[in-house]
């Protein structure tokens with residue numbers, strides 16, 4: 001299937017900083033594509049060029065095989081930051097205001113229901129909670145019934161419950177066949193929502209693929225987790241290495257049975273043992289030597 005949108009050798013040069021340094025990828029219709037990376041990696045700069053609101057310094061962006069133009073503007077939905085909403089408007093008025101800007105329009109009743117806005121339609125948008133505001137901004141992004149929707153760090157600052165609710169909305173959008181381009185520095189969000197991810201670091205893409213395929217490509221082990229207190233005073237069996245994560249020792253192993261046998265032989269108690277699969281955080285650390293969240 002030809003890509004819906006394609007980015008070729010994209011560059012953004014700021015004075016003294018190449019924020020995006022030759023990025024290329026293609027997104028097929030109906031896919032949720034995630035740009036993942038730490039603060040400052042170049043995600044927002046990339047997505048803003050794709051949205052047509054920032055001019056690339058080099059490279060090309062093609063929508064349905066053509067440079068971004070009137071067709072793209074009609075068929076794209078962008079989740080704005082809250083500052084884009086006018087003061088004093090209620091939720092209902094915000095939706096009507098943006099809806100009138102487009103020739104193609106989604107049903108406002110359906111949008112209100114889909115984004116769970118019924119309860120505060122007549123409230124000034126500045127009085128919404130963080131999660132409610134993000135749902136309104138998502139609805140605004142959908143007023144023109146877009147084929148492609150851009151979400152730039154849509155759940156930053158939301159509590160876990162509001163984030164999960166937002167994920168459900170994004171999944172509902174995906175089920176309606178929309179293409180979604182998402183930036184995030186939450187690896188769990190990317191894992192939950194994205195069919196394909198591209199991991200960015202310092203303006204470049206350092207890995208791209210489906211989350212599970214990338215994990216399978218880089219790891220063939222599991223992580224044993226034990227409270228640091230439980231291994232204190234014991235020598236780890238030969239060949240085992242622990243790294244510290246908060247108050248846990250994490251021990252990677254390809255052979256869980258053998259590893260558990262060796263830990264028992266050392267007299268290490270296993271009552272509080274946990275076993276976890278590798279995550280995108282591990283992948284990022286493996287690829288860059290940096291924690292995704294700290295950078």
Ligand SMILES: Nc1ncnc2c1ncn2[C@@H]1O[C@H](COP(=O)(O)OP(=O)(O)OP(=O)(O)O)[C@@H](O)[C@H]1O
Pocket residue numbers: 014015017019037038039040041042043044045046185
């Ligand atoms: N207008 C600008 N002028 C100069 N430098 C900029 C400008 N906008 C962004 N940058 C720099 O470009 C780099 C990439 O920023 P960008 O916002 O794209 O990163 P990001 O991956 O989206 O990070 P975050 O998760 O913090 O939003 C950063 O070092 C940032 O400081």
